[in-house]
Amino acid sequence: MLTFEEIKKSFLVSLWFIFLTFPIMVIRVNSNENTIDWRWENIAIVGIASFVLSFFWRDFFRRKKLGQKKLSKDKQKSSALIELLNSKKEIKYGLLGAIITFAIAYPFVLGPYQTNIMISALIFVVLGLGLNIVVGLAGLLDLGYVAFYAVGAYTYAILNTQSGIIGHGLLQLSLYLNDLFGTTFFEIIAQPWSFWIVLPLAMLIAGICGLILGFPVLRLRGDYLAIVTLGFGEIIRLVLENWNELSNGPSGIAKIAKPNFGVSLNSIESIPFIYFLMIFLVLFTIFVVNRLQISRIGRAWMALREDEIACQAMGIDTTKTKLTAFAMGASWAGMCGVMIAVKTSFINPASFTFMESAIILSIVVLGGMGSVIGVIIGALILSLLPEYLRAFDDYRMLVFGATMVIMMIFRPQGIISNVRSTYKIIRKQKI
Amino acid sequence: MEHENIKYFLELFLSGLTKGSIYALIALGYTMVYGIIEIINFAHGEIYMIGAFTALIVSSVLTMFGFPMIAILILATGTAIIYSSAYGYTIEKIAYKPLRQAPRLSPLISAIGMSIFLQNYVLLAQTENFMKFNSLIPEFEWLKPYKEIIGTEELIIIIISAIVMIALTLIVKYTRLGKAMRATAQDRMMARLVGVSVNKIISFTFIIGSALAAIGGVLIASYIGQINYYIGFIAGLKAFTAAVLGGIGSIPGAVLGGLVLGWTESFGTGYISSDYEDVFAFSLLVLILIFRPEGILGRSTSQKV
Known part of the structure; x- marks a missing residue:
């Protein structure tokens, strides 16, 4: 993963962001009192942050692409959490009970x-x-x-x-x-x-x-x-x-x-x-x-x-x-x-x-x-x-x-995506 | 009495023209971006704000080092243009480019997020208070007698806006680049097929639009005399109104829309009530969208399936 190419890319990104944020992050002007403070340490913060984030950024894109390929193979595999809740009744009702108890007890506790x-x-x-x-x-x-x-x-x-x-x-x-x-x-x-x-x-x-x-x-x-x-x-x-x-x-x-x-x-x-x-x-x-x-x-x-x-x-x-x-x-x-x-x-x-x-x-x-x-x-x-x-x-x-x-x-669908109601057609076995 | 009335009218007319020119400058950015990729660049107002802030920072630093006025004017404006363009370019790469194939709502929400992000970025890195902005424009001696009607700043704003708009029209009409831009706006796929580098053209559109916003930002900051992190929001909204008013996607339309909006506001505040300045602008927007959604100069297009 950490090839020279990747590091070079991230390095350039961080240079670009240092340039971009330089006047606003480093120089703070107070024109009402005619004071200027220089905050050189912010260069380092911006540089390191953008260097690290750019790796994540590219990685997320790679995963998104992989995810899309997978999705097109088996479309049904969506929203594991909700599927789990729907399939296991004990977990569903247990969780619901816990939430209700919590909600009722909340103001008293x-x-x-x-x-x-x-x-x-x-x-x-x-x-x-x-x-x-x-x-x-x-x-x-x-x-x-x-x-x-x-x-x-x-x-x-x-x-x-x-x-x-x-x-x-x-x-x-x-x-x-x-x-x-x-x-x-x-x-x-x-x-x-x-x-x-x-x-x-x-x-x-x-x-x-x-x-x-x-x-x-x-x-x-x-x-x-x-x-x-x-x-x-x-x-x-x-x-x-x-x-x-x-x-x-x-x-x-x-x-x-x-x-x-x-x-x-x-x-x-x-x-x-x-x-x-x-x-x-x-x-x-x-x-x-x-x-x-x-x-x-x-x-x-x-x-x-x-x-x-x-x-x-x-x-x-x-x-x-x-x-x-x-x-x-x-x-x-x-x-x-x-x-x-x-x-x-x-x-x-x-x-x-x-x-x-x-x-x-x-x-x-x-x-x-x-x-x-x-x-x-x-x-x-x-x-x-x-x-x-x-x-x-x-x-x-x-x-x-x-x-x-x-x-x-x-993740345009949000943390928990909407499950579309679907009908499952159960074919009867031919006798 | 008659004389006074005419003078008052002229004053309102010119202040409307000044404001309208600035709205037009910002509206051009909206219109160009919309013409090419059909999204509203919500963060455009923030680019204008960043332009004004960069100019403020550069001019304060240079004043401290004792630069002459004219050098400060040129350097501050130049830096503001460079930085605003850089921000415009980066925003496009981060927030819009990954969403080109997404449903329409996605880039719009992303743009709103970007706008909120940039506002708070400047708020946190700089200040939440209004900052005094010493005018970068020198006073003309020969204009002194007419000061009550038109100030140097107003005159300069009107002249510079006119020059910039004419230059932009010439670029779009006659250069190779302008031709490529128009081709991309008409049909992205066909433009690509005939060898236009579409991504570069889109980036370039953002850069030009942002540069115009920066010029607008520096001019209006000089004119009003103070800025804060929030100026981009209302200005952006009004410039958008101007763009829609004139017909979004049309360059002369944006200019016309900006001027109409400027006059509506200045006559509205002058003759009716100054408390509702912003209400006039937004009401105009709502009325236009009800009665002529394609704008004054726009052509109505039916939605493609």
């Missing part, structure tokens, strides 16, 4: 701080599963997914705190209706709205926003779609930031109430309740996504992903199919928005930047587009790893970016 972290991770699981409908199943690259997340969060925040013009409008409306019907019944709409009403309402509103965005972008091909959704996400954020009367601008909305669980709780005591609510929502999402996948509309999404023209030729209404994908994906994001508003009791536009969309997208890419288990694992890895490896936190986005590139090149 590890305390509120850890549970809070887990709640965030579970929110990312649902976000990942929601985006997976749009990107993984229907093949529509949505880079403005965070917009719907923001819509959900602000729906709950505004209706719960009755702030801004919407709060004012509701007050006026309640007074008017009370006058009209001569009751005091309509005061209820000017009170802080309950979580249990807003949760489905936010899903509905986010879904409608998905439809509204869906209409103009229907005719667009993949790459245009990506940019338009990205622009849409930015528009929503800019509006939230600048329209003070609606959203209280950059300072955000605070003092958002926790849901009412029927017992009086302070904010720490309510954490396990929110945790179990989130577990329930994750299970609900998994159930719905699984049912959707094998439904008529789910198969239409997959057909759309594989080939739009062929899909149309099969008599599938692509307009309707795309719209439902957008609306479904968006409504899960709306739900997560409500949950994040509940969890943090404070939201501002800065929590809904493009970076959030990018994180959710890398969850889907890492986990495996279209694969439910993959996305769940991807979400847990990407949201828990930075929490527990604080040193890693600074490099988080750097690693996410690199992960997206490397996954696309070497």
Whole structure:
């Protein structure tokens, strides 16, 4: 392996990268204070790192080529892990039991701080599963997914705190209706709205926003779609930031109430309740996504992903199919928005930047587009790893970016690839 | 009163022209790459940002050694162009070349990853704060009386952009290389059959596009006076809007799109509200894509099976 040729290649690569990164890695300029520091040691770091990585890079390519050859010989040999789980029932149920026990015991054993972290991770699981409908199943690259997340969060925040013009409008409306019907019944709409009403309402509103965005972008091909959704996400954020009367601008909305669980709780005591609510929502999402996948509309999404023209030729209404994908994906994001508003009791536009969309997208890419288990694992890895490896936190986005590139090149199907449902025809022996 | 109105209009017109020229410079990179390999080079905005940062670093170092202004201008711009081209070339080799045969979504996600990676690379290696960028462009004495309407920087930006765009058009139209580029854009397989080295042409397209982005980066950094690691994102998005506006894949289209976008923004902020500058650009993008997805100068093509 370590021939002279290989070493020479890697050496040239490392020279090239030393040249490439020289001004940015070595010289740090602070033009505000007119200081310059020279960090010569970075040359060595870049040189050695690129020297070593270039061996891996070439090796991965070699393996990928070998893998492709093997695959064409026996196509059936895919996703050993899932095959194993499906074939051995004891392992499958044992693992499932362990996960359930772990999930139930988690808040009682590890305390509120850890549970809070887990709640965030579970929110990312649902976000990942929601985006997976749009990107993984229907093949529509949505880079403005965070917009719907923001819509959900602000729906709950505004209706719960009755702030801004919407709060004012509701007050006026309640007074008017009370006058009209001569009751005091309509005061209820000017009170802080309950979580249990807003949760489905936010899903509905986010879904409608998905439809509204869906209409103009229907005719667009993949790459245009990506940019338009990205622009849409930015528009929503800019509006939230600048329209003070609606959203209280950059300072955000605070003092958002926790849901009412029927017992009086302070904010720490309510954490396990929110945790179990989130577990329930994750299970609900998994159930719905699984049912959707094998439904008529789910198969239409997959057909759309594989080939739009062929899909149309099969008599599938692509307009309707795309719209439902957008609306479904968006409504899960709306739900997560409500949950994040509940969890943090404070939201501002800065929590809904493009970076959030990018994180959710890398969850889907890492986990495996279209694969439910993959996305769940991807979400847990990407949201828990930075929490527990604080040193890693600074490099988080750097690693996410690199992960997206490397996954696309070497393993586009993700860590756990989606298993297509297949029918095995068992031929009866001729008598 | 009438006079004031005209002056205000002229001011907005020229600032729109300045911004539009920069958008056009960046949009050319998008359009050329799209024309040849039909992917959106998401990392293009980051190349522009790296160009601006390289120029900042070189000019600061040279100022410390006491170089004369004109030497700093030439060296900083030159280095920025070289480095941006080198980054463009390397990005193509790493993130796009292995994915030429992959489904459309793959290179796009890879490009987004590359863009996030480069942003954070500059963030970590340099700084997250806005850095002051001392203008590299000297002040013209004879332009002083008209200062309220047009500054030296604006004039220089408009002139340099015009020169660069004309040069690019000439290269693409009349040189052997330009011919090879157009052939590759039309049909990669046929171009290869008639002896065009397709890989080299693709690399070359990335290099030219990145060089244009670097020029844009240096000019706009001089114009605005400060940079940070995030400038590439919004600028890239707007340049893409410009490219789509004019018709992606078309070089005059990118220029026209850039100018239209620049004017929309400057008149929008001047006459309506300055809070929503970016909203105007993105709304324009959405409207264009709804009503004329092929762009102003683009030809509509049906998708091939």
